[in-house]
Amino acid sequence: xxxxxxxxxxxxxxxxxILIMEDELSVAKGLELVLSEEGYTVDLAMTGRSAxxxxxxxxxxxxxxxxxxxxxxxxxxxxxxxxxxxxTGVIVVTGYSTVPSAVEAxxxxxTDYLPKPFTDDELMSAVRVALHEKKVLNAGAAAxxxxxxxxxxxxxxxxxxxxxxxxxxxxxxxxxxxxxxxxPILQKVQNHLGFIPEPALExxxxxxxxxxxxxxxxxxxxxxxxxxxxxxxxxxxCRGTACHVxxxxxxxxxxxxxxxxxxGQTSDDRMFTLETVACFGSCAIAPxxxxxxxxxxxxxxxxxxxxxxxxxxNHENPDPDQQ
Amino acid sequence: xxxxxxxxxxxKEWNWLENLPQPLIQLGxxxxxxxxxxxxxxxxxxQTLKDANLLARTMEVGCIGMCYLEPLMAVRKPGRPFILYxxxxxxxxxxxxxxxxxxxxxxxxxxVCTIGKDRVEGIAPFEKHxxxxxxxxxxxxxxxxxxxxxxHHYIAKGGYSGLQRALGMSxxxxxxxxxxxxxxxxxxxxxxxGLKWELARNSFKDTSYIICNxxxxxxxxxxxxxxxxxxxxxxxxxxxxxxxxxxxxEGFIYVRAEYPLAIERLVKALEDMQKCGLxxxxxxxxxxxxxxxxxxxxxxxxxxxxxxxxASIEGRRGMPRSRPPFPAQSGLWGKPTNIxxxxxxxxxxxxxxxxxxxxxxxxxGKSKGTKTFSLTGKVKRTGLIEVPMxxxxxEIIYTIGGGAPKGKEIKGVQTGGPSGGxxxxxxxxxxxxxxxxxxxxxxMGSGGMVVMDQDTCMVDMARYFLTFTQAESCGKCLPCRxxxxxxxxxxxxxxxxxxxxxDMDLLADLSETVQKGSLCGLGRTAPNPxxxxxxxxxxxxxNHVFHHKCKAGVCKPLFHYEIDxxxxxxxxxxxxxxxxxxISGEKKAxxxxxxxxxxxxxxxxxxxxxxxxxxx
Numbered sequence: 001x002x003x004x005x006x007x008x009x010x011x012x013x014x015x016x017x018i019l020i021m022e023d024e025l026s027v028a029k030g031l032e033l034v035l036s037e038e039g040y041t042v043d044l045a046m047t048g049r050s051a052x053x054x055x056x057x058x059x060x061x062x063x064x065x066x067x068x069x070x071x072x073x074x075x076x077x078x079x080x081x082x083x084x085x086x087x088t089g090v091i092v093v094t095g096y097s098t099v100p101s102a103v104e105a106x107x108x109x110x111t112d113y114l115p116k117p118f119t120d121d122e123l124m125s126a127v128r129v130a131l132h133e134k135k136v137l138n139a140g141a142a143a144x145x146x147x148x149x150x151x152x153x154x155x156x157x158x159x160x161x162x163x164x165x166x167x168x169x170x171x172x173x174x175x176x177x178x179x180x181x182x183x184p185i186l187q188k189v190q191n192h193l194g195f196i197p198e199p200a201l202e203x204x205x206x207x208x209x210x211x212x213x214x215x216x217x218x219x220x221x222x223x224x225x226x227x228x229x230x231x232x233x234x235x236x237x238c239r240g241t242a243c244h245v246x247x248x249x250x251x252x253x254x255x256x257x258x259x260x261x262x263x264g265q266t267s268d269d270r271m272f273t274l275e276t277v278a279c280f281g282s283c284a285i286a287p288x289x290x291x292x293x294x295x296x297x298x299x300x301x302x303x304x305x306x307x308x309x310x311x312x313x314n315h316e317n318p319d320p321d322q323q
Numbered sequence: 324x325x326x327x328x329x330x331x332x333x334x335k336e337w338n339w340l341e342n343l344p345q346p347l348i349q350l351g352x353x354x355x356x357x358x359x360x361x362x363x364x365x366x367x368x369x370q371t372l373k374d375a376n377l378l379a380r381t382m383e384v385g386c387i388g389m390c391y392l393e394p395l396m397a398v399r400k401p402g403r404p405f406i407l408y409x410x411x412x413x414x415x416x417x418x419x420x421x422x423x424x425x426x427x428x429x430x431x432x433x434x435v436c437t438i439g440k441d442r443v444e445g446i447a448p449f450e451k452h453x454x455x456x457x458x459x460x461x462x463x464x465x466x467x468x469x470x471x472x473x474x475h476h477y478i479a480k481g482g483y484s485g486l487q488r489a490l491g492m493s494x495x496x497x498x499x500x501x502x503x504x505x506x507x508x509x510x511x512x513x514x515x516x517g518l519k520w521e522l523a524r525n526s527f528k529d530t531s532y533i534i535c536n537x538x539x540x541x542x543x544x545x546x547x548x549x550x551x552x553x554x555x556x557x558x559x560x561x562x563x564x565x566x567x568x569x570x571x572x573e574g575f576i577y578v579r580a581e582y583p584l585a586i587e588r589l590v591k592a593l594e595d596m597q598k599c600g601l602x603x604x605x606x607x608x609x610x611x612x613x614x615x616x617x618x619x620x621x622x623x624x625x626x627x628x629x630x631x632x633x634a635s636i637e638g639r640r641g642m643p644r645s646r647p648p649f650p651a652q653s654g655l656w657g658k659p660t661n662i663x664x665x666x667x668x669x670x671x672x673x674x675x676x677x678x679x680x681x682x683x684x685x686x687x688g689k690s691k692g693t694k695t696f697s698l699t700g701k702v703k704r705t706g707l708i709e710v711p712m713x714x715x716x717x718e719i720i721y722t723i724g725g726g727a728p729k730g731k732e733i734k735g736v737q738t739g740g741p742s743g744g745x746x747x748x749x750x751x752x753x754x755x756x757x758x759x760x761x762x763x764x765x766x767m768g769s770g771g772m773v774v775m776d777q778d779t780c781m782v783d784m785a786r787y788f789l790t791f792t793q794a795e796s797c798g799k800c801l802p803c804r805x806x807x808x809x810x811x812x813x814x815x816x817x818x819x820x821x822x823x824x825x826d827m828d829l830l831a832d833l834s835e836t837v838q839k840g841s842l843c844g845l846g847r848t849a850p851n852p853x854x855x856x857x858x859x860x861x862x863x864x865x866n867h868v869f870h871h872k873c874k875a876g877v878c879k880p881l882f883h884y885e886i887d888x889x890x891x892x893x894x895x896x897x898x899x900x901x902x903x904x905x906i907s908g909e910k911k912a913x914x915x916x917x918x919x920x921x922x923x924x925x926x927x928x929x930x931x932x933x934x935x936x937x938x939x
Contacts, residue, residue, distance in 0.1 A: 182638040183621055187580070221640040221797075223622030224580055241543030241737065241773045242699035244787050250924055254902075278624055278791065280581055281545035282355050283699040283771075284390030284706050293583075295358035297393075301924065302900075 016061040016131050017041045021051040021077065022093070023069050027116075031064065034120050035127070048072035055081055055088075062089040062130050067105075068096060075101070078108050089130035093118070106209055129211045156197040156229055167192045168203050177207045186219055194234075195226040223278075230273035231266045233311050235291055240279030242286035247300065251287060252276070254301035259308060271312055325608050326487045329599050330478055337479030342401075346379040346424055349397040349405065351467060353386035353552045354584050355545075359393035360412075367413035368396070371420045379424065385553020387467025388707035389454060392435060398423060404439030406446060438468070454704045454723050459685060461693045462509075462669040463709045466553035471588050474595035477556040483601065485675030489564045490609045494524060497568040501671060504679035505691030510536055510627075510664030511739065511768045512844070513690075513757040516671065519661060522651035523569040526659040533571040534655070534662040535562050536632060537578035537585070540624040541740030542791060544771035546695040547665040549707045551578070551585035554669070555592040559615070561668030563606065564675055566613050569661050574615045577632050580622060589617055624795035628843045629654075629662045631797065642797045643843035664769065666695055686712030690756035694767065700737075700774040703728045710755070717751035720774055731776040735859065739768025741788045741795075742848030744855030745781060764855040766848065780877035781860040782867050786814040788852040792845065803846030806837035810853060818878040822868040831857060876938035879923045883939055886927075888913040890935035897927035897936065 018040050022028035025046070032042045043060070045051035048069045054060070063081055067074035078090055090110040094101070102113040112126040156164075167189055174188075175181045185208070189200050196219060205212040219225045235255070239248055252263065252274075261267045261274040282288045285297030289304055296307065340347070348368055352361050365381070372379055389395065392409025396416065399405040406429055408419055415433065422428040431445040436452045449455055460466075469476035477483070489497045502517030523531060535558065539547040550558060566574055578586055593615055596602045604612050618636050625631045626641040633655050635641035654660025663671075670692060674682045683691050690712040699705045702724030710719060720726070720736060727733045735747045744765030746753060753759055757767050775784065793807040810833050813826050834850030841847050857864065866872045873881035886897075886906075893911040905921040908914030916927070916936075928936040 179638040180636070183635065184619070187619060187621065218638070218640055221623065225621065239542065239791070241740065241771065241787070242705075244542075245700045245773060245775060245779055245784075247925075250926075253922075253924070257902075277581060277622075278540060278795070279542035279544070280354075281539060281548040281579075282358050283543050283545055283697055283773075285355050285359055285393060286699060288358065295354060297355065297358035301926070 015039050015041050017043070017058070018062045018064060018127070019043045019045060019051060019054055019060040020064045021045045021048065021069070021074065022064070022066045023047065024066075027066075031123070034123065038124065038127075040127075046070075048074065048077045051077050052080060055085065059085060060088060062091065062127065064091045064093060064127075065110075067092060067094040067101060075104060075108070078105065078110065082109050091123075091126050091130055093123075109209070111209070111211070129213075132212065156195075156199075160193060160197060160229065161199060163193060164189070164197065164200050164203075168200070168207075171204075172207065175207075177209065179208060179210065182208050182210070182215065182218060183222070186215075186225055190225060195229045197229075198227070201227075228266075231270045232315065233271060233292055233308075234273050234275060235289065235308065236275045236277045236280075237263070238280045238282070238286070238288040238290070239276045240281075240283055240286065240288070242283035243279075243288055246286045248276075248287050250301050251289065251299060251304050254305055255308070258305055271315065272308065326483065329483075333475035333478035336473075336475045340476075343380060344401055346377075346401070347399045347405075348379055348381045348420075349384045349399075350381065351386055351393065351395040352383040353549060354582075355386055355390045355549075356393045356395065357584075361394040363413050364394045364396060364411050364416050367416040368420065371417045375421055375425065377420070377424050382470050383472070384469065385466050385471045386549040386707060388463065388549070388709075389435065389704070390706035391704050395435075397438060399439070400424070402441075404437040404441045404443060404448075406437055406443060407435040407449075408433050409435045453725065454706065454708070457714065457718055457723055458709055459693050459711045460709045461673045461682070461685070462550060462557070462666050462695055463554070463707065464673065465557060466549060466707075469554065471553050471555055472591050474556060474592065474599060477554065481676050482556055482672075483560055483607075485672045486560050486563050486567075486601070487607060489567055489675050490607060490611060494568045494570065497564060497675070498524060500679045501568070501674060504670075504674045504682040505686070505689075506667065506670055506674060506682065507690065507757065508664060509666035509670065509694065509769070511742065511766060513767060516663060516667055519651060519663070520565060520568050522649065523571075523659045523661040526652045527570045528659075530573075531569055531571045531659040531661070532655045533562060533566045533569060533574040534629075534632065534636070534660060535574065535576040535665060535668055536627065536629065536662050537576055537582075537665045538620050538627045538632060539579060539582075539665070539769060540627045540795075541742070541769050541771050543697065543699060543737070543740055543773045544769050545697045546707060546770045548579075548582050548585050549697075550665055550669055550695070551582070552588055555585075555588045556596075557669040557672050558665050559589075559592055559596065559668075561663075561671035562615065563601070563613060564671050565661060565663060565668065567606075567611050569659070571661070572612050572614070574613065575618050575636055575655075576615060577618045577620060577626070577636060580619045586617060586619065593617070623797075624791075625797045625843070625845050628845060631843070632662065633660065640797070642799050643845075645842055666770070687754070687756050689758060694755065694770060696770045696772045698724050698772050698774070700772075701727050701731065701733065701776040701779070702774045712756045713754050715751065716746065716753050716755060719755065719772070720751060724774060727774070727776045731778065734775050734777055734779060735781070737765075737773045737775065737784065737852070738771065739766040739848075739851070740771045741791045742766055742844060742851055743768045743771070744851045745775070745784060745859060746855070747859040750859075764858060765851065778875055778877070780818075780873050780875035781856045781863045782814065782817055782873070783875070783877045785853045785856045786811065786818055789814055789849070792849040796845065796849075800841045800843075800846055802837045802840030803842075803849065806833050806840070807846075807849050809833055810837070810850070814853070817864065817867050818873075818881075820867070820871045820878070820880045822864075824868060826868065827857065827861075827864055874938065876925065876928065882923075883918055884916055884921060884923065884925075884928060885937050885939050886914050886916055887935045887937050890933045892933055892935075894932070896930055896932065900926045900930050902926070 035042045048071050065074045091112045092105040092110045093114045095116040111130040205215040263276045266273040287299050289296050289299045394411045397405040397407045419430045434446045436449045437446050438449045498520045506516045507513040623641045626635045628643045631641040631643040650660040686692050693709050695709045704725045735745045737745045789811040793811045796803045798804045891913040898906045903920050905917045
């Protein structure tokens with residue numbers, strides 16, 4: 001990861017190139033002023049044809065497109081630009097906003113849809129999101145080029161990232177990339193990988209055409225999602241009422257003193273990740289501890305310790321029969 | 324396929340099973356059963372049958388509700404009732420099978436009860452068992468008695484006849500029937516199910532949705548899990564009836580990801596329904612079109628709230644919004660949406676199968692029918708129960724639950740999970756219905772019932788629930804986000820012995836603010852555990868604040884353990900259990916605890932057979 005970031009930072013700093021396609025001169029000039037003040041290089045096109053001409057001559061990072069133009073439909077221009085240069089970011093601005101047109105624009109790959117009038121801040125945040133997504137894309141390519149990085153603790157392993165690519169390929173086949181599918185997609189990645197690494201969030205954001213920040217917001221809202229790799233064994237202690245009454249705290253403090261992990265942490269040897277869960281719904285056999293995916297009822301501190309010690313030992317002296 | 328053809332096929336299969344010439348062995352394979360070792364028992368059954376060269380069939384069933392006896396097995400010889408055996412170990416299983424199947428010894432001492440028409444000498448029938456005598460099983464009618472993965476079993480037991488009947492009625496008539504039954508939402512709030520459907524039906528324009536809320540997040544509740552694992556079709560049939568009544572063509576089941584077995588059962592059930600023509604473009608050959616999708620939750624308690632649940636289905640952060648508009652007017656993607664709880668749907672299918680008047684015959688004037696509870700905590704018989712509304716709390720706790728184990732004294736019961744309250748033992752005459760529980764400061768809730776004895780500290784209980792609600796608050800409303808945090812801080816101080824008399828007033832004050840200033844049920848009910856413990860167990864708060872004592876032995880800074888020199892017989896059991904070596908003493912002479920080494924883990928207190936370890 002660090003190397004990826006270095007690779008990005010090491011690039012000579014080139015300001016992104018933006019093309020504004022807008023037939024109203026006053027609006028176009030206004031946009032140009034705001035964007036160039038921020039340091040971007042801005043070109044103007046007053047018609048659809050001239051926009052396409054500009055694209056044939058040079059590569060832009062971002063197209064800000066009005067939909068109503070004197071010659072061709074703005075949507076047509078976006079379609080052509082996206083087919084010839086798929087990594088170009090697109091923001092749609094229009095005075096005649098309708099839901100179907102917004103949906104169509106998003107389907108074509110626009111990152112944002114701004115109905116007029118909009119504030120400078122709204123525009124700038126849309127531009128930043130669009131350009132960030134592009135950078136992420138390129139960073140992905142750069143990451144592929146970087147040779148195996150050393151593995152710091154609790155960073156995804158190279159094989160995790162490799163597996164991620166396989167999983168994402170499956171995801172792209174199974175899902176269509178709509179927002180409704182976001183949580184199921186995150187669940188699929190976690191089920192296969194055990195956690196959701198940062199590149200996964202970025203790729204999912206791109207696939208579902210959502211800002212990466214929004215995907216991150218959702219992944220962190222739900223307790224289930226783990227953004228860091230866990231230990232070899234996930235130990236979940238139930239904190240339900242019945243379990244609490246019957247001594248969850250004692251089990252937790254036993255694990256903490258014996259194995260040095262508190263809830264939410266992974267042990268230094270990466271053997272155990274300790275988590276607590278609100279309730280497993282097995283209250284009649286409380287207290288409950290779930291080790292990996294096996295539910296163990298009527299636990300106590302000693303039993304829990306034995307189960308965990310047993311698992312740790314299995315790794316130290318692997319059973320020849322099982323290998 | 325039409326209904327009578329499916330029914331004929333199902334009955335044929337069921338009759339075959341009923342008249343099986345070989346013994347039939349049923350194993351409870353719900354999550355509780357598996358966690359208690361049902362898989363090992365299944366292995367032992369198969370091995371025993373193979374070794375002894377016995378011919379018998381095995382069948383996996385859901386949870387029968389007697390979770391305290393898990394793992395459970397029921398054995399039926401041809402022409403006899405089932406005999407239920409509990410607390411099994413692989414060795415015990417082997418002995419029972421060999422003795423009963425080959426020597427015809429029913430092993431009375433290990434038996435629990437018989438299930439079925441005939442009797443077996445010396446064994447009480449199912450209905451007479453103290454845990455079941457006061458129960459009326461409607462929602463749970465098939466749980467533990469049929470194979471949940473076999474749709475034919477459900478149909479043979481009268482399943483989908485309610486749907487068949489509904490399809491012959493107009494949607495308005497179906498809604499009438501549900502209204503007439505008096506069924507109220509079993510998710511907790513208790514709104515009339517029929518009325519809710521009517522609202523959704525009246526808002527119908529082009530599309531509407533129906534959702535089954537199986538996001539059972541209340542800690543201490545597992546009714547919905549057991550129902551989905553043990554009889555998924557009862558719920559799905561109710562959902563189909565609801566969809567027909569409100570005009571929905573698409574439905575969602577929002578189920579917790581923590582319930583993998585329930586999800587597995589649902590997936591299988593939906594496949595079978597598809598095959599039987601119970602889903603798709605023409606349900607049972609009618610013009611009613613319906614499909615169901617399963618949505619897995621992702622571990623956010625607040626998603627049990629209906630508007631948050633819908634946000635989560637739409638792929639957003641599960642945060643509640645203000646109502647109106649109610650989901651019945653504008654729900655999922657802005658369309659009219661009806662949300663009912665798992666148990667509500669299971670009752671709906673029973674109502675359409677047996678009639679509204681039959682259903683209204685159970686319960687009280689305002690609370691009709693039955694309610695399932697997960698009875699847990701400090702009672703002898705923990706498990707899943709279903710009782711008629713209006714039953715008294717004491718009957719549930721002492722008759723069904725059997726009172727506290729180890730001769731301890733019951734202090735109170737907590738109903739309704741983190742949204743509910745604690746009711747003290749001296750008010751156990753209270754009737755269990757929506758109004759009476761609310762008057763006592765608690766709520767019916769989804770059905771968690773956690774019994775507490777003298778070893779439970781009520782201040783710690785309040786702190787525990789606040790820890791939960793504070794962590795699960797979505798953060799949208801400030802009074803809930805910060806209020807619960809402040810309340811938790813105050814309670815943590817009290818439990819640490821740093822409480823002051825002003826703290827109790829502050830708690831009462833904050834409770835009111837959080838209650839009034841929050842948008843959804845989570846915040847509005849979060850103070851309930853604090854308010855009820857302040858109301859009924861004020862002496863415990865005072866003991867913590869003024870005397871720095873936690874008599875229950877829970878709040879570590881406020882007590883210590885001492886060995887009673889009179890009672891201790893020097894057996895040395897506690898010495899071996901103590902992990903810090905804090906206990907010392909000669910064999911057969913009174914022991915003592917070194918307070919500097921003691922971590923107050925309580926293991927000595929629990930293991931001492933003489934009850935010589937005292938909390939001071």
